[in-house]
Amino acid sequence: MPENHSIIYISGNVCTRLGVTPGQSVTVTVGNKSARAKIVKKRDSELEDETVSLSERLSAALNIPSGIKLGVTRADNKLKVGPLIGILAKQYQNGVFGQDSFYRKLLAQLKKLTCIGIVFTPQSIDWERKMIHGYYLPNGVTNKWARRWFPFPDIVYNRYFRKDGDPWSYPILKRMQKSGVKSFNAPMGSKWKIHRLLNRDGEIRAHIPETQVLTAVNVLKEMLRKHHQVYVKPAGGFQGKGITRVRKSNGTYMCQGTTDMQEYKYTDINRVYRRTRSAAKSKIMLVQQAITCPSRIGHFDVRAMVQKDHTDKWNITGLAARVGGKGRVTTNLHTGGKPERLDSVLAACGFRDSEITEIISSINKLSLKIAGTLEKYITPIGEIGLDFIIDTTGRVWFLEANSKPGRRAFSQMELNKDERLSIIRPMLYARYLAGFREGE
Numbered sequence: 289m290p291e292n293h294s295i296i297y298i299s300g301n302v303c304t305r306l307g308v309t310p311g312q313s314v315t316v317t318v319g320n321k322s323a324r325a326k327i328v329k330k331r332d333s334e335l336e337d338e339t340v341s342l343s344e345r346l347s348a349a350l351n352i353p354s355g356i357k358l359g360v361t362r363a364d365n366k367l368k369v370g371p372l373i374g375i376l377a378k379q380y381q382n383g384v385f386g387q388d389s390f391y392r393k394l395l396a397q398l399k400k401l402t403c404i405g406i407v408f409t410p411q412s413i414d415w416e417r418k419m420i421h422g423y424y425l426p427n428g429v430t431n432k433w434a435r436r437w438f439p440f441p442d443i444v445y446n447r448y449f450r451k452d453g454d455p456w457s458y459p460i461l462k463r464m465q466k467s468g469v470k471s472f473n474a475p476m477g478s479k480w481k482i483h484r485l486l487n488r489d490g491e492i493r494a495h496i497p498e499t500q501v502l503t504a505v506n507v508l509k510e511m512l513r514k515h516h517q518v519y520v521k522p523a524g525g526f527q528g529k530g531i532t533r534v535r536k537s538n539g540t541y542m543c544q545g546t547t548d549m550q551e552y553k554y555t556d557i558n559r560v561y562r563r564t565r566s567a568a569k570s571k572i573m574l575v576q577q578a579i580t581c582p583s584r585i586g587h588f589d590v591r592a593m594v595q596k597d598h599t600d601k602w603n604i605t606g607l608a609a610r611v612g613g614k615g616r617v618t619t620n621l622h623t624g625g626k627p628e629r630l631d632s633v634l635a636a637c638g639f640r641d642s643e644i645t646e647i648i649s650s651i652n653k654l655s656l657k658i659a660g661t662l663e664k665y666i667t668p669i670g671e672i673g674l675d676f677i678i679d680t681t682g683r684v685w686f687l688e689a690n691s692k693p694g695r696r697a698f699s700q701m702e703l704n705k706d707e708r709l710s711i712i713r714p715m716l717y718a719r720y721l722a723g724f725r726e727g728e
Contacts, residue, residue, distance in 0.1 A: 294325040295343035296367065298360070299332040302340065306362045315365075316346065318358075318404070319372040320418055320467055321439035323349035339402050340369060351419070351439050352404055353426065359402040361724050371722035372404045373715070374420060374441035376448045376457060376471075379409040387447075390695065390711075394445075395425050397715045406438055410448075410460055418467055440464060442722040444471035445670070445714060447692055470721050472670040472714075476662065476691045478523040480574060485665050486658060486686070495654060495686045497577035505561040508575055512536045512557075517578035522570030531618055532564045533578070546618055579677045579685050582637035587612045590630060590678065592655040593693055595671040595709075598716040598726060602659045604652050605671075605709045609633040627696070634678070643682050650684045651676055658686065670717045671710075 296316055298308070308314060310329035315322050325346050335341065339357040347354035350369075358369040375394060377387070391407050398405030406422030413420055414437075422438045425431050444464065448457040461471045476482060483499050486492045500507050502520060511518050517535040532545045541560045542551040545567050554560050565573060581587045593605040609630045612618060634644045655674050663669055673693025677685045695710050 293343060294323055294346040294349060295328050296325045296346060296369070297328050297330045297335065297341045297343075299330055299335045301332055302335075302338060302360065303327070303329060305338075306360065306367065308362075308367070314367050316342070316350065316367045316369060318350045318352055318368070318370045319439035319441045320469070321350045322366065336402070340367075342369070351437055353424070353436070356404070357402050358404070359719075359724050363723055368442075368723065370404050371442040371719060371724055372406070372438065373398055373718045373722070374422065374438075374444045374469075375405070375407045376444050376446050376460070377407050377409055378449050379411065391447075392425065393711045394715060397711050401715060401719055403715070403719060404438075406441065410457075413460070413464075415463070440467050440469050442470065443718045444469060445718050446471055446473040449692060450475075470668075472668040472717065472721060473691050474666070476666050476669070476672075476689060478572065479521070479688055480523045480572060482662070482689050483574075486661060489657075489661050492654070492658060492661060492686065495684055497579055497685055497687075499574055499576045502561075502564070502573040502575045505558055508534070508561050508564070509557055511575050511577070512541075515577045517580075519576045519578055520564040520567070521574055521576065523572035523574055524570050530567050530570065532567050534560055534564065535578075546616075549616075576687075579679050581677060582639075582680050584638060585611060585633060585636050588628075588633055588678075589687060590651060590676040591693070592651055592674040592676065593671070593695075593710055594655050594659045594674060595713040596669075596717040596720075597713040598720045600717070600720060602656050603709075603713065604655060605713060606707075607648065607651060637678075639682060647678060647682050647684060654684060654686065658689065662689065668721065670714050 303309060308327055310327050312327045313324060314327060316325045323346060336357050338359065340360045341357055342354065344354045359371065360367055360369050375391060377391065395405040406420065406424045408420045408422040412422060418440050419437045420440065421435055423433045423435055426434050444461060446457055446461065450456060458475055461474055480501060483496065487496060500511060502508060512534065519531055519533055521531040529546055532543055535542045541554045541557060543554060543560055543563055544551045588609050588611040591608050591610055594602055595605045596602055607630045609628045611626050611628050611633065630648065631644055634647060639647065658674055659672055662672065669691065671693060673690035675687040677687055679685065695707055
């Protein structure tokens with residue numbers, strides 16, 4: 289049959305798996321687009337394992353590039369190909385995306401999984417036509433970005449970082465959901481929301497530092513009376529911005545913010561209160577008990593990357609210590625923090641091998657518990673970055689959760705296995721959510 293017909297080429301083995309026969313007319317779908325096509329059988333050796341190919345006419349009817357191998361599954365008596373995975377990102381003026389290398393790696397992984405991968409922004413969406421003017425890599429990971437119109441995807445992986453003035457991702461994803469588009473990694477909400485959700489679980493609650501909403505100066509005063517040192521931070525902050533450390537010493541108050549290289553001394557707690565409130569734009573500020581770290585290498589925390597894959601189960605992808613920059617309040621990599629191997633940092637703090645094993649085991653167990661608990665209230669989540677701190681006794685304390693964790697800690701330490709897994713797992717999970725299983 290000539291290429292100017294709508295044809296889906298399928299091997300004999302795949303025909304058997306799908307329960308279809310050559311010459312049969314079927315509906316083929318990708319994303320929210322569908323078209324009728326004839327099945328033409330190809331030898332098993334002409335197609336990669338469990339893949340199909342489409343004629344140019346069928347590819348054009350489905351608004352996808354031609355000449356690519358695709359996965360296939362059967363659903364509702366239709367042949368679903370792809371799947372088409374869209375990655376929602378923020379566009380920057382100085383380039384296509386702020387994390388160009390990261391998105392290239394994701395798309396390269398999707399190609400290995402015989403999926404179609406595109407990156408798009410809120411401005412790329414044509415709501416009337418239900419189409420996306422998406423970016424893709426036509427000739428591999430090192431090639432230049434190209435753009436074309438695609439149908440709405442099967443799944444959206446939300447990697448959108450909103451800043452002041454930007455549209456919110458949640459209404460975008462909810463609106464796409466009405467067209468049958470699934471997504472994962474929607475915003476989890478404020479730090480206070482996460483705190484309240486996790487505080488319902490007694491096992492987790494035992495690992496959370498005391499945290500209060502900073503509604504008045506008396507709240508700050510009482511927390512300092514109990515703990516002598518606290519952190520004040522915005523409920524909706526990110527990248528360590530807007531955080532102030534406050535410690536009480538001999539009747540005075542020492543304050544240091546994220547961007548400060550030194551402490552500032554106050555005698556009036558009302559001035560301290562005003563300073564902490566003005567350090568961030570957030571209306572809701574939290575005050576949290578400070579945990580004392582082992583002091584041999586300075587302050588540090590631990591980032592745990594927890595992700596799902598094609599099994600729909602949580603996995604610990606990697607752990608990394610983040611050592612705060614000299615004179616800095618936070619350990620965030622954006623403010624001078626440096627990633628280090630966790631076992632090396634713990635050893636430098638004087639913990640014995642058996643204690644290090646126990647600490648890491650505790651972090652892993654608590655990470656899986658927190659991920660499973662959050663999933664009960666916020667779904668679907670495909671990955672979470674969890675931050676912990678270790679006190680002088682080796683006790684693990686939970687600090688906060690991040691629904692869009694970065695990979696810089698793993699790449700900067702050259703933990704290639706952990707970085708690769710952090711790319712592979714969310715793409716396997718996206719394929720799973722689209723209804724494709726192993727071998728399809």
